[in-house]
Amino acid sequence: MAIFVHLTSAANAPRIRRSGVRAASHGQGGTRGVYCFPVLPSYTLTHQWLRELARFGSRGGLVAVHMRLDDDQQVLVGRYTDRSRGAQATVSASEAVRRIAALEDPRGWEVFVPRAIRPSEVHRVRTAPQVAGWRYLPDAHGARPCTCFGCRVRGGYGARRLRERLPHPLDGPPPPTRVLLARVAAAGDPGDPAALREALHWFGMRRRGPLAQLTHLATHPDPEVREELVWAVAAWSTPGVTALLADLAADPDPDVRDAVESTRTSQ
Template identity: 85%
Template sequence: MAMFVHLTSAANAPRIRRSGIRAVGHGQGGARGVYCFPVLPSYTHTHQWLRELARFGSRGGLVAVHMRLDDTQEVLVGRYSDRARGAQSIVSASEAVRRIAALEDPRGWEVFVPRAIRPREVHRVRTAPQVAGWRYLPDAHGVRPCTCDGCRVRGGYGSRRLRERLPHPLDGPPPPVKVLLARVEAGDPGDPVALREALHWFGMRRRGPLSRLSRLAHHPDPGVREALVWAVGRWSTPGVAELLDGLAGDPDPDVREAVEVVRDPE
Protein backbone atom coordinates (compact mmCIF):
# COMPACT_ATOMS: atom_id res chain seq x y z
CA MET A 1 0.00 0.00 0.00
CA ALA A 2 1.37 3.42 -1.02
CA MET A 3 1.19 6.26 1.53
CA PHE A 4 0.34 9.80 0.44
CA VAL A 5 -0.44 13.08 2.20
CA HIS A 6 -3.24 15.49 1.27
CA LEU A 7 -3.19 19.04 2.68
CA THR A 8 -6.49 20.73 3.46
CA SER A 9 -8.23 23.19 5.77
CA ALA A 10 -8.50 22.09 9.40
CA ALA A 11 -12.23 22.81 9.23
CA ASN A 12 -12.60 19.82 6.87
CA ALA A 13 -10.97 17.34 9.25
CA PRO A 14 -14.15 16.07 11.00
CA ARG A 15 -15.90 15.44 7.67
CA ILE A 16 -12.82 13.69 6.24
CA ARG A 17 -12.60 11.36 9.24
CA ARG A 18 -16.29 10.58 8.81
CA SER A 19 -16.72 10.28 5.04
CA GLY A 20 -13.34 10.62 3.31
CA ILE A 21 -12.06 13.26 0.89
CA ARG A 22 -14.33 14.59 -1.81
CA ALA A 23 -13.27 14.60 -5.45
CA VAL A 24 -13.39 18.38 -5.80
CA GLY A 25 -10.00 19.26 -7.29
CA HIS A 26 -9.74 19.70 -11.06
CA GLY A 27 -6.88 17.83 -12.65
CA GLN A 28 -5.48 17.32 -16.12
CA GLY A 29 -8.23 17.30 -18.74
CA GLY A 30 -10.81 18.60 -16.27
CA ALA A 31 -10.98 15.35 -14.28
CA ARG A 32 -12.21 15.61 -10.70
CA GLY A 33 -10.22 14.04 -7.91
CA VAL A 34 -7.82 14.62 -5.03
CA TYR A 35 -4.31 16.12 -5.06
CA CYS A 36 -1.68 14.53 -2.84
CA PHE A 37 2.04 13.84 -2.52
CA PRO A 38 4.01 10.72 -1.50
CA VAL A 39 5.29 10.49 2.07
CA LEU A 40 9.06 10.74 1.61
CA PRO A 41 11.93 10.53 4.14
CA SER A 42 12.27 14.33 3.82
CA TYR A 43 9.59 16.10 5.86
CA THR A 44 10.17 19.31 3.91
CA HIS A 45 9.64 17.65 0.54
CA THR A 46 6.61 15.72 1.75
CA HIS A 47 4.91 18.92 2.98
CA GLN A 48 6.36 21.25 0.36
CA TRP A 49 2.91 22.53 -0.73
CA LEU A 50 2.00 23.88 2.74
CA ARG A 51 3.05 27.51 2.33
CA GLU A 52 1.74 27.75 -1.23
CA LEU A 53 -1.70 26.43 -0.24
CA ALA A 54 -1.75 28.64 2.86
CA ARG A 55 -1.53 31.72 0.62
CA PHE A 56 -5.10 31.08 -0.52
CA GLY A 57 -6.51 31.00 2.99
CA SER A 58 -7.81 28.22 5.20
CA ARG A 59 -10.21 27.86 8.10
CA GLY A 60 -8.18 27.09 11.20
CA GLY A 61 -4.93 26.47 9.34
CA LEU A 62 -3.97 23.42 7.31
CA VAL A 63 -3.86 19.77 8.34
CA ALA A 64 -2.08 16.80 6.77
CA VAL A 65 -4.31 13.87 5.85
CA HIS A 66 -2.31 10.66 5.44
CA MET A 67 -3.99 8.11 3.19
CA ARG A 68 -3.13 4.63 1.95
CA LEU A 69 -3.84 3.69 -1.66
CA ASP A 70 -3.62 0.32 -3.33
CA ASP A 71 -0.34 -0.02 -5.23
CA THR A 72 -2.26 -0.64 -8.47
CA GLN A 73 -4.46 2.46 -8.19
CA GLU A 74 -4.05 4.59 -11.34
CA VAL A 75 -2.95 8.18 -10.67
CA LEU A 76 -1.56 11.13 -12.61
CA VAL A 77 1.97 12.23 -11.74
CA GLY A 78 4.13 15.12 -12.93
CA ARG A 79 5.10 18.71 -12.21
CA TYR A 80 2.26 21.16 -11.64
CA SER A 81 3.33 22.99 -14.82
CA ASP A 82 2.79 19.79 -16.85
CA ARG A 83 -0.91 19.76 -15.98
CA ALA A 84 -1.96 22.55 -18.36
CA ARG A 85 0.01 20.95 -21.22
CA GLY A 86 -1.55 17.54 -20.66
CA ALA A 87 1.92 16.11 -20.04
CA GLN A 88 1.33 14.36 -16.72
CA SER A 89 1.69 10.56 -16.87
CA ILE A 90 -0.89 7.93 -15.90
CA VAL A 91 0.88 5.39 -13.69
CA SER A 92 0.16 3.17 -10.70
CA ALA A 93 0.36 4.62 -7.19
CA SER A 94 3.49 2.60 -6.43
CA GLU A 95 5.16 3.82 -9.63
CA ALA A 96 4.30 7.44 -8.76
CA VAL A 97 6.05 7.02 -5.40
CA ARG A 98 9.08 5.42 -7.09
CA ARG A 99 9.39 8.21 -9.68
CA ILE A 100 9.16 11.06 -7.20
CA ALA A 101 11.44 9.39 -4.63
CA ALA A 102 14.11 8.98 -7.32
CA LEU A 103 14.16 12.68 -8.20
CA GLU A 104 17.04 14.83 -7.04
CA ASP A 105 14.64 17.76 -6.60
CA PRO A 106 10.95 16.76 -6.30
CA ARG A 107 9.72 20.29 -5.58
CA GLY A 108 6.74 21.25 -7.70
CA TRP A 109 5.68 17.65 -8.37
CA GLU A 110 2.19 16.41 -7.58
CA VAL A 111 0.04 13.29 -7.68
CA PHE A 112 -3.63 13.38 -8.68
CA VAL A 113 -6.05 10.59 -7.73
CA PRO A 114 -8.99 10.75 -10.20
CA ARG A 115 -11.64 9.85 -7.64
CA ALA A 116 -12.73 10.51 -4.07
CA ILE A 117 -10.81 8.99 -1.15
CA ARG A 118 -12.85 6.51 0.90
CA PRO A 119 -12.96 6.76 4.72
CA ARG A 120 -11.17 3.44 5.13
CA GLU A 121 -8.26 4.77 3.04
CA VAL A 122 -7.68 7.68 5.45
CA HIS A 123 -4.85 6.58 7.74
CA ARG A 124 -4.69 9.60 10.05
CA VAL A 125 -5.26 13.35 10.20
CA ARG A 126 -2.78 15.52 12.05
CA THR A 127 -1.77 19.14 12.39
CA ALA A 128 1.16 20.33 10.34
CA PRO A 129 3.54 23.27 10.89
CA GLN A 130 2.63 26.08 8.52
CA VAL A 131 6.20 27.11 7.70
CA ALA A 132 7.42 24.26 5.47
CA GLY A 133 7.62 24.53 1.70
CA TRP A 134 7.93 27.16 -1.00
CA ARG A 135 5.63 29.98 -2.09
CA TYR A 136 4.59 30.92 -5.63
CA LEU A 137 6.98 28.40 -7.23
CA PRO A 138 10.20 26.59 -6.27
CA ASP A 139 13.19 28.97 -6.17
CA ALA A 140 10.84 31.97 -6.40
CA HIS A 141 13.09 34.13 -4.21
CA GLY A 142 14.57 36.89 -6.35
CA VAL A 143 12.13 36.31 -9.23
CA ARG A 144 9.83 39.14 -10.34
CA PRO A 145 6.42 38.43 -8.75
CA CYS A 146 3.39 37.78 -10.94
CA THR A 147 0.33 39.97 -10.38
CA CYS A 148 -2.21 37.90 -12.32
CA ASP A 149 -5.44 37.02 -10.56
CA GLY A 150 -4.34 33.42 -10.03
CA CYS A 151 -1.04 34.29 -8.35
CA ARG A 152 -1.74 37.31 -6.21
CA VAL A 153 -3.10 37.08 -2.67
CA ARG A 154 -6.07 39.31 -1.90
CA GLY A 155 -5.39 41.53 1.07
CA GLY A 156 -1.76 40.45 1.27
CA TYR A 157 0.83 42.83 2.67
CA GLY A 158 1.81 45.35 -0.02
CA SER A 159 -0.37 43.67 -2.67
CA ARG A 160 -2.01 46.90 -3.82
CA ARG A 161 1.32 48.69 -4.24
CA LEU A 162 2.66 45.67 -6.10
CA ARG A 163 -0.30 45.67 -8.53
CA GLU A 164 0.15 49.40 -9.14
CA ARG A 165 3.87 48.97 -9.74
CA LEU A 166 3.56 45.85 -11.90
CA PRO A 167 0.09 45.90 -13.51
CA HIS A 168 -0.87 42.68 -15.27
CA PRO A 169 -2.03 43.11 -18.91
CA LEU A 170 -5.10 40.90 -18.38
CA ASP A 171 -5.81 41.07 -14.66
CA GLY A 172 -5.47 44.62 -13.56
CA PRO A 173 -5.85 47.12 -12.38
CA PRO A 174 -9.61 46.74 -13.03
CA PRO A 175 -11.82 49.46 -14.52
CA PRO A 176 -13.76 51.64 -12.04
CA VAL A 177 -16.92 50.13 -10.56
CA LYS A 178 -19.13 52.71 -12.29
CA VAL A 179 -17.74 51.65 -15.66
CA LEU A 180 -18.29 47.97 -14.90
CA LEU A 181 -21.86 48.54 -13.71
CA ALA A 182 -22.62 50.48 -16.89
CA ARG A 183 -21.48 47.46 -18.91
CA VAL A 184 -23.58 45.10 -16.80
CA GLU A 185 -26.72 47.22 -17.11
CA ALA A 186 -26.35 47.97 -20.81
CA GLY A 187 -29.21 46.16 -22.55
CA ASP A 188 -31.48 43.34 -21.52
CA PRO A 189 -30.30 40.60 -21.33
CA GLY A 190 -27.03 42.12 -22.52
CA ASP A 191 -24.01 40.78 -24.38
CA PRO A 192 -22.80 37.57 -22.66
CA VAL A 193 -19.15 38.23 -23.55
CA ALA A 194 -19.22 41.74 -22.08
CA LEU A 195 -21.05 40.51 -18.99
CA ARG A 196 -18.55 37.70 -18.34
CA GLU A 197 -15.67 40.14 -18.71
CA ALA A 198 -17.26 42.57 -16.25
CA LEU A 199 -17.90 39.77 -13.78
CA HIS A 200 -14.27 38.71 -14.13
CA TRP A 201 -13.23 42.13 -12.84
CA PHE A 202 -15.84 42.09 -10.07
CA GLY A 203 -14.52 38.70 -8.94
CA MET A 204 -11.24 40.33 -7.91
CA ARG A 205 -13.03 42.34 -5.21
CA ARG A 206 -13.71 41.32 -1.62
CA ARG A 207 -17.14 43.00 -1.61
CA GLY A 208 -19.34 44.47 -4.29
CA PRO A 209 -22.75 45.81 -5.42
CA LEU A 210 -24.59 42.50 -5.11
CA SER A 211 -28.02 44.08 -5.54
CA ARG A 212 -26.97 45.44 -8.96
CA LEU A 213 -25.61 42.07 -10.13
CA SER A 214 -28.14 39.61 -8.73
CA ARG A 215 -30.43 39.94 -11.77
CA LEU A 216 -27.79 38.06 -13.77
CA ALA A 217 -28.77 34.91 -11.84
CA HIS A 218 -31.66 34.66 -14.35
CA HIS A 219 -29.63 35.43 -17.47
CA PRO A 220 -30.39 33.01 -20.34
CA ASP A 221 -26.67 32.30 -20.94
CA PRO A 222 -25.40 29.67 -18.45
CA GLY A 223 -21.85 31.00 -18.88
CA VAL A 224 -22.97 34.33 -17.40
CA ARG A 225 -24.65 32.59 -14.46
CA GLU A 226 -21.51 30.54 -13.81
CA ALA A 227 -19.34 33.68 -14.03
CA LEU A 228 -21.65 35.31 -11.47
CA VAL A 229 -20.99 32.44 -9.05
CA TRP A 230 -17.21 32.76 -9.42
CA ALA A 231 -17.43 36.56 -9.07
CA VAL A 232 -19.51 36.82 -5.88
CA GLY A 233 -19.04 33.38 -4.29
CA ARG A 234 -16.41 34.52 -1.79
CA TRP A 235 -17.66 38.06 -1.21
CA SER A 236 -18.47 39.12 2.33
CA THR A 237 -21.44 41.16 1.06
CA PRO A 238 -24.73 40.28 2.82
CA GLY A 239 -27.02 38.28 0.56
CA VAL A 240 -24.37 36.14 -1.15
CA ALA A 241 -25.48 32.96 0.62
CA GLU A 242 -29.09 33.47 -0.48
CA LEU A 243 -28.02 34.09 -4.08
CA LEU A 244 -25.94 30.90 -4.07
CA ASP A 245 -28.88 28.98 -2.61
CA GLY A 246 -30.88 29.89 -5.70
CA LEU A 247 -28.09 29.05 -8.12
CA ALA A 248 -27.45 25.70 -6.41
CA GLY A 249 -30.57 24.44 -8.19
CA ASP A 250 -29.62 25.88 -11.60
CA PRO A 251 -30.51 23.64 -14.56
CA ASP A 252 -26.94 23.86 -15.90
CA PRO A 253 -24.50 21.38 -14.26
CA ASP A 254 -21.51 23.73 -14.58
CA VAL A 255 -23.33 26.40 -12.58
CA ARG A 256 -24.26 23.91 -9.85
CA GLU A 257 -20.68 22.62 -9.72
CA ALA A 258 -19.33 26.18 -9.40
CA VAL A 259 -21.63 26.78 -6.43
CA GLU A 260 -20.40 23.56 -4.80
CA VAL A 261 -16.74 24.52 -5.27
CA VAL A 262 -17.00 28.10 -3.94
CA ARG A 263 -18.93 26.87 -0.92
CA ASP A 264 -16.56 24.03 -0.14
CA PRO A 265 -13.15 24.60 -1.80
CA GLU A 266 -11.68 21.43 -0.20
Protein backbone atom coordinates in the same frame (compact mmCIF):
# COMPACT_ATOMS: atom_id res chain seq x y z
CA MET B 1 1.04 0.06 0.22
CA ALA B 2 2.01 3.57 -0.92
CA ILE B 3 1.63 6.39 1.59
CA PHE B 4 0.63 9.88 0.48
CA VAL B 5 -0.22 13.13 2.26
CA HIS B 6 -3.18 15.34 1.37
CA LEU B 7 -3.29 18.92 2.71
CA THR B 8 -6.65 20.43 3.54
CA SER B 9 -8.41 22.86 5.86
CA ALA B 10 -8.52 21.86 9.52
CA ALA B 11 -12.28 22.40 9.40
CA ASN B 12 -12.53 19.29 7.19
CA ALA B 13 -10.73 17.00 9.64
CA PRO B 14 -13.81 15.64 11.50
CA ARG B 15 -15.58 14.82 8.23
CA ILE B 16 -12.47 13.17 6.80
CA ARG B 17 -12.07 10.95 9.85
CA ARG B 18 -15.71 9.94 9.50
CA SER B 19 -16.24 9.74 5.73
CA GLY B 20 -12.86 10.00 3.99
CA VAL B 21 -11.71 12.65 1.50
CA ARG B 22 -14.21 13.81 -1.08
CA ALA B 23 -13.32 13.96 -4.77
CA ALA B 24 -13.76 17.73 -4.82
CA SER B 25 -10.79 18.79 -6.97
CA HIS B 26 -10.56 18.84 -10.75
CA GLY B 27 -7.52 17.28 -12.33
CA GLN B 28 -6.18 16.83 -15.85
CA GLY B 29 -9.01 16.52 -18.33
CA GLY B 30 -11.62 17.69 -15.82
CA THR B 31 -11.52 14.46 -13.79
CA ARG B 32 -12.64 14.81 -10.18
CA GLY B 33 -10.41 13.42 -7.45
CA VAL B 34 -7.90 14.21 -4.70
CA TYR B 35 -4.47 15.84 -4.92
CA CYS B 36 -1.70 14.44 -2.75
CA PHE B 37 2.06 13.92 -2.55
CA PRO B 38 4.20 10.91 -1.53
CA VAL B 39 5.63 10.83 1.97
CA LEU B 40 9.37 11.27 1.37
CA PRO B 41 12.30 11.17 3.81
CA SER B 42 12.44 14.98 3.56
CA TYR B 43 9.73 16.55 5.72
CA THR B 44 9.99 19.84 3.84
CA LEU B 45 9.53 18.26 0.42
CA THR B 46 6.64 16.12 1.65
CA HIS B 47 4.79 19.24 2.81
CA GLN B 48 6.08 21.55 0.06
CA TRP B 49 2.57 22.57 -1.07
CA LEU B 50 1.54 23.84 2.36
CA ARG B 51 2.42 27.54 2.07
CA GLU B 52 1.07 27.76 -1.48
CA LEU B 53 -2.28 26.26 -0.45
CA ALA B 54 -2.41 28.48 2.64
CA ARG B 55 -2.41 31.55 0.38
CA PHE B 56 -5.96 30.74 -0.68
CA GLY B 57 -7.31 30.69 2.86
CA SER B 58 -8.28 27.93 5.27
CA ARG B 59 -10.41 27.71 8.37
CA GLY B 60 -8.23 26.93 11.35
CA GLY B 61 -5.10 26.39 9.28
CA LEU B 62 -4.16 23.30 7.29
CA VAL B 63 -3.85 19.68 8.38
CA ALA B 64 -1.98 16.77 6.81
CA VAL B 65 -4.07 13.72 5.95
CA HIS B 66 -1.93 10.59 5.55
CA MET B 67 -3.46 8.03 3.19
CA ARG B 68 -2.55 4.42 2.35
CA LEU B 69 -3.29 3.42 -1.24
CA ASP B 70 -2.88 0.07 -2.95
CA ASP B 71 0.33 -0.10 -4.96
CA ASP B 72 -1.62 -0.79 -8.17
CA GLN B 73 -4.04 2.15 -7.72
CA GLN B 74 -3.97 4.20 -10.94
CA VAL B 75 -3.02 7.85 -10.40
CA LEU B 76 -1.83 10.83 -12.42
CA VAL B 77 1.67 12.10 -11.72
CA GLY B 78 3.62 15.05 -13.07
CA ARG B 79 4.59 18.64 -12.46
CA TYR B 80 1.75 21.09 -11.90
CA THR B 81 2.68 22.82 -15.17
CA ASP B 82 2.06 19.54 -17.02
CA ARG B 83 -1.60 19.51 -15.98
CA SER B 84 -2.79 22.22 -18.39
CA ARG B 85 -0.88 20.58 -21.27
CA GLY B 86 -2.36 17.15 -20.60
CA ALA B 87 1.15 15.79 -20.06
CA GLN B 88 0.73 14.14 -16.66
CA ALA B 89 1.26 10.37 -16.84
CA THR B 90 -1.14 7.67 -15.66
CA VAL B 91 0.83 5.19 -13.54
CA SER B 92 0.36 3.02 -10.47
CA ALA B 93 0.65 4.58 -7.02
CA SER B 94 3.91 2.72 -6.35
CA GLU B 95 5.36 3.94 -9.65
CA ALA B 96 4.37 7.52 -8.81
CA VAL B 97 6.29 7.26 -5.53
CA ARG B 98 9.30 5.81 -7.34
CA ARG B 99 9.34 8.53 -9.99
CA ILE B 100 9.08 11.41 -7.55
CA ALA B 101 11.59 9.93 -5.08
CA ALA B 102 14.13 9.56 -7.91
CA LEU B 103 13.92 13.24 -8.89
CA GLU B 104 16.78 15.55 -7.98
CA ASP B 105 14.26 18.34 -7.39
CA PRO B 106 10.63 17.16 -6.91
CA ARG B 107 9.31 20.63 -6.05
CA GLY B 108 6.16 21.42 -7.97
CA TRP B 109 5.28 17.79 -8.60
CA GLU B 110 1.89 16.37 -7.65
CA VAL B 111 -0.11 13.15 -7.61
CA PHE B 112 -3.81 13.05 -8.45
CA VAL B 113 -6.06 10.19 -7.36
CA PRO B 114 -9.09 10.15 -9.71
CA ARG B 115 -11.60 9.17 -7.05
CA ALA B 116 -12.55 9.84 -3.44
CA ILE B 117 -10.46 8.44 -0.58
CA ARG B 118 -12.31 5.90 1.55
CA PRO B 119 -12.29 6.20 5.37
CA SER B 120 -10.39 2.91 5.64
CA GLU B 121 -7.58 4.43 3.53
CA VAL B 122 -7.10 7.40 5.88
CA HIS B 123 -4.14 6.47 8.08
CA ARG B 124 -4.10 9.56 10.30
CA VAL B 125 -4.89 13.27 10.36
CA ARG B 126 -2.45 15.57 12.12
CA THR B 127 -1.61 19.22 12.37
CA ALA B 128 1.12 20.56 10.13
CA PRO B 129 3.42 23.60 10.54
CA GLN B 130 2.17 26.50 8.48
CA VAL B 131 5.60 27.67 7.30
CA ALA B 132 6.90 24.74 5.23
CA GLY B 133 7.14 24.88 1.46
CA TRP B 134 7.28 27.48 -1.29
CA ARG B 135 4.83 30.16 -2.42
CA TYR B 136 3.74 31.09 -5.93
CA LEU B 137 6.22 28.68 -7.56
CA PRO B 138 9.48 26.92 -6.66
CA ASP B 139 12.47 29.29 -6.48
CA ALA B 140 10.17 32.31 -6.36
CA HIS B 141 11.98 33.65 -3.30
CA GLY B 142 14.36 36.39 -4.37
CA ALA B 143 12.79 36.77 -7.82
CA ARG B 144 11.02 39.98 -8.80
CA PRO B 145 7.26 39.29 -8.47
CA CYS B 146 5.03 39.87 -11.47
CA THR B 147 2.08 42.21 -10.95
CA CYS B 148 0.27 41.53 -14.21
CA PHE B 149 -3.43 40.72 -14.10
CA GLY B 150 -2.81 37.00 -14.63
CA CYS B 151 -0.20 36.59 -11.90
CA ARG B 152 -1.40 38.79 -9.08
CA VAL B 153 -3.70 37.46 -6.37
CA ARG B 154 -6.57 39.87 -5.71
CA GLY B 155 -6.92 40.53 -1.98
CA GLY B 156 -3.69 38.73 -1.10
CA TYR B 157 -1.51 39.89 1.76
CA GLY B 158 0.38 43.01 0.71
CA ALA B 159 -1.05 42.85 -2.84
CA ARG B 160 -1.96 46.53 -3.02
CA ARG B 161 1.42 47.72 -1.70
CA LEU B 162 3.18 45.38 -4.14
CA ARG B 163 1.25 46.76 -7.12
CA GLU B 164 2.01 50.32 -6.03
CA ARG B 165 5.71 49.54 -5.63
CA LEU B 166 5.99 47.56 -8.87
CA PRO B 167 3.30 48.91 -11.22
CA HIS B 168 2.73 46.90 -14.38
CA PRO B 169 2.82 48.92 -17.63
CA LEU B 170 -0.45 47.37 -18.83
CA ASP B 171 -2.21 46.10 -15.71
CA GLY B 172 -1.77 48.90 -13.24
CA PRO B 173 -2.52 50.08 -10.74
CA PRO B 174 -4.34 52.70 -12.84
CA PRO B 175 -3.59 56.41 -12.51
CA PRO B 176 -5.99 58.51 -10.39
CA THR B 177 -9.31 59.46 -11.95
CA ARG B 178 -8.38 63.15 -12.16
CA VAL B 179 -5.25 62.27 -14.15
CA LEU B 180 -7.21 60.11 -16.56
CA LEU B 181 -9.85 62.80 -17.07
CA ALA B 182 -7.08 65.31 -17.78
CA ARG B 183 -5.73 62.94 -20.46
CA VAL B 184 -9.19 62.64 -22.02
CA ALA B 185 -9.50 66.44 -22.10
CA ALA B 186 -6.01 66.86 -23.51
CA ALA B 187 -6.80 64.41 -26.33
CA GLY B 188 -8.90 67.15 -27.95
CA ASP B 189 -12.24 67.14 -29.72
CA PRO B 190 -13.25 64.65 -30.97
CA GLY B 191 -10.00 63.39 -29.48
CA ASP B 192 -6.94 61.38 -30.47
CA PRO B 193 -8.11 57.74 -30.66
CA ALA B 194 -4.89 56.25 -29.26
CA ALA B 195 -4.85 58.56 -26.23
CA LEU B 196 -8.54 57.94 -25.54
CA ARG B 197 -8.21 54.15 -25.81
CA GLU B 198 -5.30 54.21 -23.37
CA ALA B 199 -7.27 56.27 -20.85
CA LEU B 200 -10.31 54.01 -21.21
CA HIS B 201 -8.09 50.96 -20.68
CA TRP B 202 -7.15 52.30 -17.26
CA PHE B 203 -10.74 53.29 -16.46
CA GLY B 204 -11.74 49.67 -17.09
CA MET B 205 -9.75 48.57 -14.03
CA ARG B 206 -12.00 50.53 -11.70
CA ARG B 207 -15.25 49.45 -10.09
CA ARG B 208 -16.85 52.88 -10.47
CA GLY B 209 -16.04 55.90 -12.55
CA PRO B 210 -17.06 59.34 -13.82
CA LEU B 211 -19.59 58.12 -16.35
CA ALA B 212 -20.99 61.60 -17.08
CA GLN B 213 -17.58 62.83 -18.26
CA LEU B 214 -17.17 59.85 -20.63
CA THR B 215 -20.58 59.41 -22.23
CA HIS B 216 -19.68 61.79 -25.07
CA LEU B 217 -17.23 59.13 -26.29
CA ALA B 218 -20.22 56.98 -27.28
CA THR B 219 -20.47 59.15 -30.40
CA HIS B 220 -16.75 59.28 -31.18
CA PRO B 221 -16.12 58.77 -34.91
CA ASP B 222 -13.56 55.99 -34.27
CA PRO B 223 -15.39 52.67 -33.57
CA GLU B 224 -12.39 51.34 -31.63
CA VAL B 225 -12.86 54.12 -29.08
CA ARG B 226 -16.53 53.26 -28.73
CA GLU B 227 -15.68 49.57 -28.30
CA GLU B 228 -13.07 50.40 -25.65
CA LEU B 229 -15.71 52.49 -23.88
CA VAL B 230 -17.92 49.39 -23.66
CA TRP B 231 -15.17 47.31 -22.03
CA ALA B 232 -14.25 50.16 -19.70
CA VAL B 233 -17.67 50.79 -18.16
CA ALA B 234 -19.37 47.38 -18.44
CA ALA B 235 -18.38 46.22 -14.94
CA TRP B 236 -18.96 49.58 -13.22
CA SER B 237 -21.61 49.88 -10.54
CA THR B 238 -22.08 53.55 -11.45
CA PRO B 239 -25.71 54.52 -12.20
CA GLY B 240 -26.33 55.02 -15.91
CA VAL B 241 -24.09 52.23 -17.21
CA THR B 242 -27.03 50.06 -18.30
CA ALA B 243 -28.58 52.89 -20.31
CA LEU B 244 -25.26 53.70 -21.99
CA LEU B 245 -24.70 50.08 -22.97
CA ALA B 246 -28.25 49.91 -24.33
CA ASP B 247 -27.43 52.82 -26.65
CA LEU B 248 -24.16 51.23 -27.72
CA ALA B 249 -25.98 47.95 -28.44
CA ALA B 250 -27.46 49.73 -31.46
CA ASP B 251 -24.09 51.07 -32.65
CA PRO B 252 -23.59 50.89 -36.44
CA ASP B 253 -20.26 49.07 -35.99
CA PRO B 254 -20.60 45.28 -35.49
CA ASP B 255 -17.55 45.07 -33.20
CA VAL B 256 -19.12 47.54 -30.79
CA ARG B 257 -22.39 45.61 -30.78
CA ASP B 258 -20.52 42.34 -30.22
CA ALA B 259 -18.66 43.89 -27.27
CA VAL B 260 -21.93 44.89 -25.62
CA GLU B 261 -23.36 41.40 -26.15
CA SER B 262 -20.22 39.80 -24.71
CA THR B 263 -20.40 41.90 -21.55
CA ARG B 264 -24.04 40.95 -21.07
CA THR B 265 -23.44 37.20 -21.45
CA SER B 266 -20.48 37.26 -19.05
CA GLN B 267 -22.46 38.84 -16.23
